[in-house]
Amino acid sequence: MSQYHKIDKVFKKHLANHEVTPPEKIWSAISSEVNSNKNRKALALWMPIAAGIAILIGLTAVLTINTSTITIADDNTITNSNSSNHTNRFSTPTHEPQKVKNEKAITTINKSDTPDNSSAIQEPHNEKRSQLAYISPIYSAIGSTIVPHSTNLHLSNKKKAHPQYIPIHTTNMEVDKLSKSSFAITALAGPTYSHRTTNSNASTNEINSMNESGLNSLSGGLNMKFKTRTRWSFESGIFYTQAGQNLIAQTTPNNYNYQSVIPNGLEKITSNITTYSNSLGTTSFHKPESQPEPTIPRAPIVGNKTEQTEIINENMELSQRLSYIEIPFAARYNIYNNKTVVSVSAGVCANFLIANEANLTLDNGQEFSGETQGIENISYSSKIGIGLEYPFLNNLSLNLEPIFRYFITPVNQSNNVQFRPYSLGVNAGISYSF
Amino acid sequence: MKTEYINIIKECQKGKQAAQHKAYEWLSPRMYAICLQYTKNRMEAEDCLQEGFIKVFTKIDSYKFKGSFEGWVRRIIVNTVIENFRKKEAVSEHVCIDDLSEIDNSETEINENELNADFLHRLIMELPTQYRIVFSLYVLEEYTHEEISNKLNISIGTSKSNLSRARKWLQNKIEQIRKNEINRYVSVS
Numbered sequence: 352m353s354q355y356h357k358i359d360k361v362f363k364k365h366l367a368n369h370e371v372t373p374p375e376k377i378w379s380a381i382s383s384e385v386n387s388n389k390n391r392k393a394l395a396l397w398m399p400i401a402a403g404i405a406i407l408i409g410l411t412a413v414l415t416i417n418t419s420t421i422t423i424a425d426d427n428t429i430t431n432s433n434s435s436n437h438t439n440r441f442s443t444p445t446h447e448p449q450k451v452k453n454e455k456a457i458t459t460i461n462k463s464d465t466p467d468n469s470s471a472i473q474e475p476h477n478e479k480r481s482q483l484a485y486i487s488p489i490y491s492a493i494g495s496t497i498v499p500h501s502t503n504l505h506l507s508n509k510k511k512a513h514p515q516y517i518p519i520h521t522t523n524m525e526v527d528k529l530s531k532s533s534f535a536i537t538a539l540a541g542p543t544y545s546h547r548t549t550n551s552n553a554s555t556n557e558i559n560s561m562n563e564s565g566l567n568s569l570s571g572g573l574n575m576k577f578k579t580r581t582r583w584s585f586e587s588g589i590f591y592t593q594a595g596q597n598l599i600a601q602t603t604p605n606n607y608n609y610q611s612v613i614p615n616g617l618e619k620i621t622s623n624i625t626t627y628s629n630s631l632g633t634t635s636f637h638k639p640e641s642q643p644e645p646t647i648p649r650a651p652i653v654g655n656k657t658e659q660t661e662i663i664n665e666n667m668e669l670s671q672r673l674s675y676i677e678i679p680f681a682a683r684y685n686i687y688n689n690k691t692v693v694s695v696s697a698g699v700c701a702n703f704l705i706a707n708e709a710n711l712t713l714d715n716g717q718e719f720s721g722e723t724q725g726i727e728n729i730s731y732s733s734k735i736g737i738g739l740e741y742p743f744l745n746n747l748s749l750n751l752e753p754i755f756r757y758f759i760t761p762v763n764q765s766n767n768v769q770f771r772p773y774s775l776g777v778n779a780g781i782s783y784s785f
Numbered sequence: 786m787k788t789e790y791i792n793i794i795k796e797c798q799k800g801k802q803a804a805q806h807k808a809y810e811w812l813s814p815r816m817y818a819i820c821l822q823y824t825k826n827r828m829e830a831e832d833c834l835q836e837g838f839i840k841v842f843t844k845i846d847s848y849k850f851k852g853s854f855e856g857w858v859r860r861i862i863v864n865t866v867i868e869n870f871r872k873k874e875a876v877s878e879h880v881c882i883d884d885l886s887e888i889d890n891s892e893t894e895i896n897e898n899e900l901n902a903d904f905l906h907r908l909i910m911e912l913p914t915q916y917r918i919v920f921s922l923y924v925l926e927e928y929t930h931e932e933i934s935n936k937l938n939i940s941i942g943t944s945k946s947n948l949s950r951a952r953k954w955l956q957n958k959i960e961q962i963r964k965n966e967i968n969r970y971v972s973v974s
Contacts, residue, residue: 370814
């Protein structure tokens with residue numbers, strides 16, 4: 352026997368049945384892939400239907416949104432003023448409504464500001480606002496930022512993208528290509544901090560900084576993902592998100608002088624509304640019927656002049672909260688594709704406004720609820736995120752993703768200040784792959 | 786084939802996960818060893834093993850209980866690793882031999898008592914990938930040179946040349962190791 356036959360014989364003898372134990376993780380991947388293949392064809396039919404239902408839900412929310420209605424009841428005036436400026440603010444030669452500086456009408460009242468620093472009151476320009484009983488302070492922000500509300504995007508597929516193998520010698524003539532694409536549904540929720548950016552047309556002299564701060568909220572929803580054979584996947588879904596801001600400010604008396612600012616001889620409208628304007632827009636508040644009349648002394652109107660009186664400055668806290676149904680469209684790329692999958696995602700979202708709430712609390716304990724006017728029903732945002740996915744059962748994975756979202760279009764209709772929320776949040780959830 | 790294995794296969798054909806797991810535990814160690822022989826590293830071997838068994842369980846309905854089930858699975862695994870090699874490696878008609886040691890044509894008796902599976906497995910893993918695949922297909926899978934040339938898309942002459950060089954390299958390697966052992970023994974004593 353030649354030596355070659357010997358060496359062949361030696362290797363064949365020892366290696367023909369050689370065994371090496373493979374890593375345990377391989378079976379999990381095999382099992383999930385094999386068993387998900389069974390449901391894939393049937394479920395592939397339902398994916399477009401599910402996506403369509405999600406869009407219909409969003410559109411239905413839009414169509415059923417009850418945009419703000421203002422009911423008018425009793426007067427509700429809160430007047431504060433600094434005596435030193437009171438005369439300047441209230442006294443005009445003709446007692447006609449102070450002319451608004453139109454689109455640049457801005458008066459900022461900061462908690463730390465003294466009345467001397469405030470600029471003149473400006474009357475709102477549009478007719479609708481002029482019908483209101485009281486002209487509130489018009490606030491604007493300097494370069495304050497809106498935090499877009501983050502929603503959740505998430506990875507769901509734990510499988511790696513494997514190359515497609517076609518055996519060279521197949522027993523049949525069939526070409527049986529295995530599909531490596533897959534689908535996944537992820538349920539997600541998490542805390543979010545929202546704030547905003549603003550672009551203002553007002554002059555810097557007219558704009559003072561405001562005590563506007565961000566909003567904490569929870570967001571959540573369902574994410575549907577289609578994973579291709581490569582590291583890329585594409586996602587959509589439906590989420591509930593919030594955007595808005597909180598504000599702490601100090602009122603001034605001029606802002607609540609109601610009679611002198613009613614234009615065109617209109618009757619003073621009995622109203623239970625207080626309006627308040629800031630970077631997001633003008634908020635109209637409803638005074639509950641049971642609410643007692645405010646105890647803050649007001650400046651009485653005598654003839655064409657307003658008597659001076661001691662006015663108490665009033666602190667207030669305002670919370671403006673916009674709720675949205677978000678429909679995202681995003682792409683995701685797996686940068687680390689092992690048992691734990693690390694990915695990055697980016698996309699755009701359509702946001703449908705479903706709720707608009709504003710709550711005002713005064714130092715004296717009075718509370719008012721209302722809505723911010725002029726909010727767009729549909730806004731668009733962008734988002735980016737970094738996802739972590741860890742499989743823990745056959746088709747189930749844990750997901751964790753910090754995400755940043757920024758509104759591309761402003762959420763308000765104002766020409767003065769464009770309010771673009773942004774948000775930063777962390778979402779966690781569980782995904783099911785099939 | 787044992788009745789137990791026949792039942793496992795039938796349950797696999799019904800899609801029972803428990804049976805699939807048993808079949809995997811039964812065959813995966815041997816198949817993983819095959820994957821290691823045909824790939825560059827463990828990560829590739831794991832990918833091929835996973836890919837191969839996915840095919841096995843997906844196409845298990847096509848197994849008609851004619852011939853060995855292990856042989857049927859082995860063919861799928863071998864085809865999978867070869868496809869992986871063809872996609873990832875540039876199959877060459879002229880394999881570089883720079884990394885091969887000096888070929889010693891001395892006739893060396895091979896003492897089988899000195900050899901074991903782990904040693905030979907580690908030895909064969911030192912071969913360049915194409916040599917290793919040709920040697921494994923010819924010696925372990927008993928493919929002909931014509932079949933090897935079809936699988937790897939190389940000429941029959943290249944297949945024969947690769948096999949010859951792989952044999953000589955392995956033989957020379959065994960001889961070197963044996964000489965080193967003898968020298969160590971001499972120096973100690």
